[in-house]
Amino acid sequence: MKRFTSLLFIADGPAFTGAFALAAGFALVAASGFASGALAQAPAVPTPDQQVVLVTGSTSGLGRELAMRFGARGDHVIVHGRSEERGAEVVDAINAAGPGSARFYRADFASLAQVRSFAETLLADYDRLDILINNAGFGSAPDERLLTEDGHEYRFQVNYLSTFLLTHMLMQRVLDSAPSRIVNVSSGAQRPIDFDDVMIENNFSGGRAYAQSKLAQIMFTHDLAEELEGTGVVVGSLHPATYMPTGMVLRLGVTPRATIAEGADAVMQVVDSDEFESGQYFSGLRQARANAQAYDTEARARLKELSEELTGIRCRLGRCESVGG
Ligand SMILES: NC(=O)c1ccc[n+]([C@@H]2O[C@H](COP(=O)([O-])OP(=O)(O)OC[C@H]3O[C@@H](n4cnc5c(N)ncnc54)[C@H](OP(=O)(O)O)[C@@H]3O)[C@@H](O)[C@H]2O)c1
16 A cells, blocks of 8 residues: 655645645745746736636646647636646647647645645636636556545545545636536546445455546536536536547556547537536537436435545535534
8 A cells, every 4th residue: 555645735734724825825836937947937827808727637648638729729728737847848838839828736636735725826816717627637557556645545536536625616716707617527437436435445446446536526517517507607527538548548558549639529529518518427529328326316415525524625606614623
């Protein structure tokens, strides 16, 4: 059993305090300046007519392609990941190609403290968020049970729980920007959550952990769709394409079957389509049915309660309160 941590931004004490947010902001902005390779140069800021788009996990693979597409159509793109080097490369490529602009923020989703810092920094830096693409993900390989800094099963936190926390913390901006959209990049690989063993201490496999986290994302999407009804915020989830040649697929060692462009086309359809209805799940370009647990309201309520307990916040329509000790 291994513990995966990144210690760049560790915050102690109660979350959501001004000092905490300020310190976090400095750390992340510094990282963004460094990452764009332009300490002397002011980071790009959106113009009033630009849409602001956050693509988590946009330092490689599908997220990189999506960030480039948003940049190419003139949006301001918030590029995110752990790799400052790859983040800087994506930001430079978007800013050089125009007409859009971009800025990089580093945050490790294996640390809930870093996710909180990331959200606080974005709330300070941006007064709108038109499109939120929750794309960051860690695949099935290695077939090893890993733990996060917070002591949770790694894929559950990186692929799902951190997205839950980030999305709720950013919700007020998304609501302020309505009509706006949230897209959760899930997968066709889905496995029901065993609520007696969510952290998969028994019969672990990387594939099981990945598939559980991907179904959790869809369950979260369904809850959000209900919560956001009538607000002008549309939320959806999808399986983008099967075995695109991205980092996680190459690490798995399987032969790619689809192109990254095909996956990006599917995500962009969910982003742009007027016919897309909030809460729908797509597989590629077509509406599909997810695993049955995604439609089980009792299971969804249990997941939501557990997620609130593990992240320490309970939110509704952008208003959050602390829960637990
Ligand atoms: N590839 C496929 O065929 C396929 C199929 C179905 C669904 N998907 C989904 O597509 C999404 C994108 O994945 P991809 O295929 O493009 O894989 P990828 O090339 O491995 O990209 C993963 C992205 O997530 C980021 N990431 C990974 N661990 C992170 C962490 N601990 N904290 C913060 N960011 C982290 C990575 O950034 P850093 O490396 O900079 O940390 C990278 O930008 C995932 O949600 C995946 O589940 C992919």
